[in-house]
Amino acid sequence: MRQYFGRKLLVYGLTFFVAVTINWMVPRFMPGDPVSSMVARAGVSNPGAVETMRTYYTNLFGFDQPLWKQYANFWAALFQGDFGISIWVFPTPVSEVIMGAVPYTLGLMIPSVLLSWVVGNWAGAFAARRRLLDNTVLPVGYVLTAMPYMWLAVLLAWGLGVVAGVFPVAGGYSFSLQPSLSVEFVADLLHHWVLPFLSLFLVALGGWAIGMRNMIIYELESDYSNYLSALGAPQRLIRRYAFRNAVLPQITGLALQLGVLVAGALVTEIVFSYPGLGSLILKAIQNQDFFLLQGTFMFIVLGVLIANFIIDIVYVVVDPRTRAGMAGAQA
Amino acid sequence: MSLRVSELRVYYRTLKGDVKALDDVSFTMRDGEILGLAGESGCGKTTLGKSLIRMDGRMRHMGGTVELDGRELPIGDDRRMNEFRFHEVSLIPQYSMSAMNPTRKIGKMVGELLGSRGVALDRAELESRLDLVELPRKVLDNYPIELSGGMKQRMVMVISTLLNPSLLIADEVTSALDVSTQKAVAKALIGFRDAGFVKSMIFVTHDLALTSHIADTIMVMYAGKLAEKAPAKVMVTAPRHPYTKLLINSLPEVGVRHADKKLSGIAGSPPSLLDPPAGCRFRARCPVAGDECGQEPPVVEVEPDHFVACWKA
Numbered sequence A: 001m002r003q004y005f006g007r008k009l010l011v012y013g014l015t016f017f018v019a020v021t022i023n024w025m026v027p028r029f030m031p032g033d034p035v036s037s038m039v040a041r042a043g044v045s046n047p048g049a050v051e052t053m054r055t056y057y058t059n060l061f062g063f064d065q066p067l068w069k070q071y072a073n074f075w076a077a078l079f080q081g082d083f084g085i086s087i088w089v090f091p092t093p094v095s096e097v098i099m100g101a102v103p104y105t106l107g108l109m110i111p112s113v114l115l116s117w118v119v120g121n122w123a124g125a126f127a128a129r130r131r132l133l134d135n136t137v138l139p140v141g142y143v144l145t146a147m148p149y150m151w152l153a154v155l156l157a158w159g160l161g162v163v164a165g166v167f168p169v170a171g172g173y174s175f176s177l178q179p180s181l182s183v184e185f186v187a188d189l190l191h192h193w194v195l196p197f198l199s200l201f202l203v204a205l206g207g208w209a210i211g212m213r214n215m216i217i218y219e220l221e222s223d224y225s226n227y228l229s230a231l232g233a234p235q236r237l238i239r240r241y242a243f244r245n246a247v248l249p250q251i252t253g254l255a256l257q258l259g260v261l262v263a264g265a266l267v268t269e270i271v272f273s274y275p276g277l278g279s280l281i282l283k284a285i286q287n288q289d290f291f292l293l294q295g296t297f298m299f300i301v302l303g304v305l306i307a308n309f310i311i312d313i314v315y316v317v318v319d320p321r322t323r324a325g326m327a328g329a330q331a
Numbered sequence B: 001m002s003l004r005v006s007e008l009r010v011y012y013r014t015l016k017g018d019v020k021a022l023d024d025v026s027f028t029m030r031d032g033e034i035l036g037l038a039g040e041s042g043c044g045k046t047t048l049g050k051s052l053i054r055m056d057g058r059m060r061h062m063g064g065t066v067e068l069d070g071r072e073l074p075i076g077d078d079r080r081m082n083e084f085r086f087h088e089v090s091l092i093p094q095y096s097m098s099a100m101n102p103t104r105k106i107g108k109m110v111g112e113l114l115g116s117r118g119v120a121l122d123r124a125e126l127e128s129r130l131d132l133v134e135l136p137r138k139v140l141d142n143y144p145i146e147l148s149g150g151m152k153q154r155m156v157m158v159i160s161t162l163l164n165p166s167l168l169i170a171d172e173v174t175s176a177l178d179v180s181t182q183k184a185v186a187k188a189l190i191g192f193r194d195a196g197f198v199k200s201m202i203f204v205t206h207d208l209a210l211t212s213h214i215a216d217t218i219m220v221m222y223a224g225k226l227a228e229k230a231p232a233k234v235m236v237t238a239p240r241h242p243y244t245k246l247l248i249n250s251l252p253e254v255g256v257r258h259a260d261k262k263l264s265g266i267a268g269s270p271p272s273l274l275d276p277p278a279g280c281r282f283r284a285r286c287p288v289a290g291d292e293c294g295q296e297p298p299v300v301e302v303e304p305d306h307f308v309a310c311w312k313a
């Protein structure tokens, strides 16, 4: 067990290391002078500010120091949560800008990923081998998965937002409100959250449902199901076993999908102008804010790695076979 | 009589038509009897075994009756049949290696299975049966993957017989095992019968040699029909049906055998059961076939307990 997690941690650590290194290398080996181009593109007119920025960046990159030292400094700053200063909203630290956006992304991602996974698996498991349900869940599932995300999102925004006018189609909250913990603001927040959430939820739902349905049918045809049926065990018990065993590959599926899901959430935020990390990336690119871009990427890499590690742990907890494999089977 | 099968017909529904896998089969079994069921691949052994406990979705009960301990088994009615399963009729499947849910501890699974049939788990009884087949008691806290093939086989044997069924169907339980393990499994099965855990048993196998050691009676099927049924000794020393004779002769030597010797070495192959030929189904391969064989031979009791379906027996 220890060894297993040790190995996993090593792989994740290595991935993180490579991601950070690439992140460090890009501005340094880019052709041209990143400092002056960044300062120039920042479009700050106040000469004092320009000078401040130039000194700041030169110090930060530490071009006068040897490469290995620059690299070590980069890591040291990273561990202090120091991603530099944003150009777009100068002089706010990048970490602060990111922290402002993270709750929106997580608030969108976590419920939509988990709920679509849970509801999809549940619907698929329920439909498997029940003709009437199967004939509805399956086609709906196929339509949902086959639909391009953009199309679904635009359809939702147009239908529920523009035509029906039930939900706002852009922003994290109304511009007329100031973020606070009042009932009015929270309600407004939820109101803005519905459409982006729904689009992410729906687009993932069909795939989980179809996957689960197929897995359950496979499990219901497996030897242990046949044996239990031959011994007269009720369908209830057999389905319970089948569900539990069918969920395991779905957990793996979730881990594999995670990267894609994050990318999906980024697109969603852009479509619905939702103020999360996705919008931040867009803003960073538009404003040539290199530090913000770098920081956001770091954060996303870190998030995906952590989520994968959590799924690894969950998998070990629910699948005894991985545990048996770790302990070494006995004869 | 423990089991009485009368004129049983079970067909498989397929797109091309009905596969007559069990066509008018009748036989009886006494209390405590072990019946060895042999015959070439595809002759209907598994179909017979499944018919007695649980038909799959493509099987159709076309006629005939099955009586166990004087009660008729509703074999064609999946729902009504359920009360007999496990309690009265049980099964050691061919796929014992994968018959247990891989993600449940064995003891827990047994408890849940019994609970679902409304029976409380008697831990002491279960453990004493584990002792009998020489399984350590701690296997109950293991997952199936932690057991070797032979251990899984014995575990399934214990589970299947836990409710002391009247009839146990053991389908090819030894086929996947090496010779010494085969012997151990055979011994355990006889032990179960002798201990009264099962009243009677149908032991399905390709291996006529092994069958003759375990079974009291041997029944040979051919193309969905009974060919010959006789006490094990008689079957091995004095078979009457031409097919059985060829089978016995193709064994190296009676008594000393290579356990992996399969039923083979007879020229030709059995007829299609989609549209079997009229008359004796063995006719095309029979060395002594004559004109009368165009008519179907009836099953005749040529000696007490010795049944043959052949005009020339």
Ligand SMILES: Nc1ncnc2c1ncn2[C@@H]1O[C@H](COP(=O)(O)OP(=O)(O)OP(=O)(O)O)[C@@H](O)[C@H]1O
Pocket (backbone or CB within 6 Å): B012, B013, B014, B019, B021, B039, B040, B041, B042, B043, B044, B045, B046, B047, B048, B058, B206, B273
């Ligand atoms: N699901 C099915 N659909 C159609 N035909 C089937 C099906 N299962 C079996 N059969 C046919 O029924 C006949 C009897 O099959 P069965 O499995 O009972 O043979 P068997 O004696 O058990 O053979 P083996 O020794 O290979 O296990 C065969 O001709 C087979 O082709």
Ligand code: SF4
Pocket (backbone or CB within 6 Å): B241, B242, B243, B280, B281, B282, B283, B284, B286, B287, B288, B289, B290, B292, B293, B297, B309, B310, B311, B312, B313
């Ligand atoms: S009935 Fe005729 S064809 Fe059939 S086994 Fe006997 S002799 Fe051979």
Ligand SMILES: [Mg+2]
Pocket (backbone or CB within 6 Å): B045, B046, B047
């Ligand atoms: Mg078979």
